[in-house]
Amino acid sequence: MSNSHAFILAKKYIPGGVNSPVRSFNAVNRTPFFTQKAQDCYLYDIEDNKYIDYVCSWGANIIGHANKDMVQAVQKAISNGCSFGTPTELETQLAQKICSLMPNIEKIRLVNSGTEAVMSAIRLARGFTKRKYIIKFNGCYHGHSDNMLVNAGSGAATFNNPSSSGVTQEAVSNTIVLEYNDVPALIGAFNQYGNQIAGVICEPFAGNMNLVFPSNEFIDILRELPKEHGALLIIDEVMTGFRVALGGAQSLLNINPDLTILGKVIGGGLPLAAFGGRADIMDCLSPIGNVYQAGTLSGNPVAVTCGLANLEIISSNGFYEHISTMTKALVNGLSEAAKMHNIPFCANSVGGLFGLHFQEKLPTNLLQVQRSNLEMFNSFFNQMLDNGVFFAPSMYEAGFICSKHTPKVIDETIQIAHRIFKNINSVEG
Ligand SMILES: *Cc1c(COP(=O)(O)O)cnc(C)c1O
Numbered sequence: 001m002s003n004s005h006a007f008i009l010a011k012k013y014i015p016g017g018v019n020s021p022v023r024s025f026n027a028v029n030r031t032p033f034f035t036q037k038a039q040d041c042y043l044y045d046i047e048d049n050k051y052i053d054y055v056c057s058w059g060a061n062i063i064g065h066a067n068k069d070m071v072q073a074v075q076k077a078i079s080n081g082c083s084f085g086t087p088t089e090l091e092t093q094l095a096q097k098i099c100s101l102m103p104n105i106e107k108i109r110l111v112n113s114g115t116e117a118v119m120s121a122i123r124l125a126r127g128f129t130k131r132k133y134i135i136k137f138n139g140c141y142h143g144h145s146d147n148m149l150v151n152a153g154s155g156a157a158t159f160n161n162p163s164s165s166g167v168t169q170e171a172v173s174n175t176i177v178l179e180y181n182d183v184p185a186l187i188g189a190f191n192q193y194g195n196q197i198a199g200v201i202c203e204p205f206a207g208n209m210n211l212v213f214p215s216n217e218f219i220d221i222l223r224e225l226p227k228e229h230g231a232l233l234i235i236d237e238v239m240t241g242f243r244v245a246l247g248g249a250q251s252l253l254n255i256n257p258d259l260t261i262l263g264k265v266i267g268g269g270l271p272l273a274a275f276g277g278r279a280d281i282m283d284c285l286s287p288i289g290n291v292y293q294a295g296t297l298s299g300n301p302v303a304v305t306c307g308l309a310n311l312e313i314i315s316s317n318g319f320y321e322h323i324s325t326m327t328k329a330l331v332n333g334l335s336e337a338a339k340m341h342n343i344p345f346c347a348n349s350v351g352g353l354f355g356l357h358f359q360e361k362l363p364t365n366l367l368q369v370q371r372s373n374l375e376m377f378n379s380f381f382n383q384m385l386d387n388g389v390f391f392a393p394s395m396y397e398a399g400f401i402c403s404k405h406t407p408k409v410i411d412e413t414i415q416i417a418h419r420i421f422k423n424i425n426s427v428e429g
Pocket of ligand 1 (some may be wrong): 112113114115116118141142143144203207208236237238239263264273
């Protein structure tokens with residue numbers, strides 16, 4: 001079947017033909033390709049086209065697709081049964097391993113998605129502090145639980161509007177939205193509502209508005225202010241955890257969150273996520289505490305086995321050096337190519353995470369990200385895809401490298417980009 005036929009059929013039975021909206025390629029005015037299999041850093045669609053993959057299952061894949069050791073571990077696990085509804089030793093092994101890699105996590109609970117982990121952590125923060133407000137930052141994504149689907153209001157008002165139909169005003173009325181990197185706004189919010197703020201949730205490197213780095217001042221204030229006011233610092237590392245470094249962004253930025261959210265890489269591609277942190281906070285969860293949280297498939301043995309195999313591989317010597325080197329080579333090569341053809345462009349990266357911006361200066365918040373040249377991005381995306389290179393199909397998404405991206409693959413990508421920047425330049429010019 002062709003990609004276009006598969007999409008028509010999918011749309012008949014699945015809203016928009018996809019089970020998560022960004023997969024529809026709506027933002028780049030295109031119909032998606034359907035993947036039949038993947039190996040290392042390549043995806044193969046149902047028409048047998050091969051793509052260099054810079055999406056990597058939205059970051060979940062960091063060891064390359066269909067890694068042999070992982071596949072074997074999962075096959076063995078599944079032959080013992082898919083789910084038991086009792087505890088397994090595997091869960092303790094994974095919990096122990098994560099606690100040792102991330103010392104800020106003293107206890108951890110496993111769930112099935114980043115959304116679920118955030119939702120639970122926020123409930124826990126409110127339950128622990130007995131306070132109601134959560135501060136979040138514009139452009140950071142924390143999954144689609146009701147109280148995180150909120151847009152910044154205009155003007156001085158820090159209270160906001162639901163960003164999705166079906167979310168009530170009440171559901172977001174206890175969420176305060178501030179601009180990323182806006183230190184005075186954060187100080188202002190704490191001055192005004194300090195003793196009612198349960199927690200601040202933040203992406204340590206914001207990877208859901210392309211890629212935006214935190215300023216030093218912003219990180220400094222996040223370290224101090226919540227603590228001073230008895231509020232919790234919740235660092236959402238669903239994207240950055242095990243991607244920017246083995247110890248997560250918190251190890252690079254030297255921050256000690258009270259609660260950490262993990263997802264994506266943690267499961268190596270199977271549905272697995274987690275939230276963890278200070279033992280005194282985590283012990284407020286049921287069955288020992290009063291904050292209710294549960295899940296039929298939480299800590300699923302197959303997913304946990306996959307996560308363990310994945311963690312084993314990424315813990316090997318030199319893993320992150322290789323990934324960082326490849327990521328830097330890619331963004332430097334693309335930047336040089338763009339410059340040569342007078343394309344307004346800049347790029348940033350940390351570990352195996354990168355951002356490509358069609359503007360001269362690195363953005364520091366969502367408003368600045370929105371200034372990138374959308375037409376140029378879309379033209380770049382579409383032409384790269386036509387030439388077998390798959391970048392994220394939206395200007396608002398980051399890019400991902402896995403350990404199977406080699407210097408040769410990166411070079412090939414940069415050569416293709418040269419031709420395409422040249423085309424874009426001649427059309428624009
Ligand atoms: C992807 C993501 C989530 C949501 O995770 P899901 O597994 O898609 O529910 C939450 N926070 C961040 C930072 C993410 O990147």
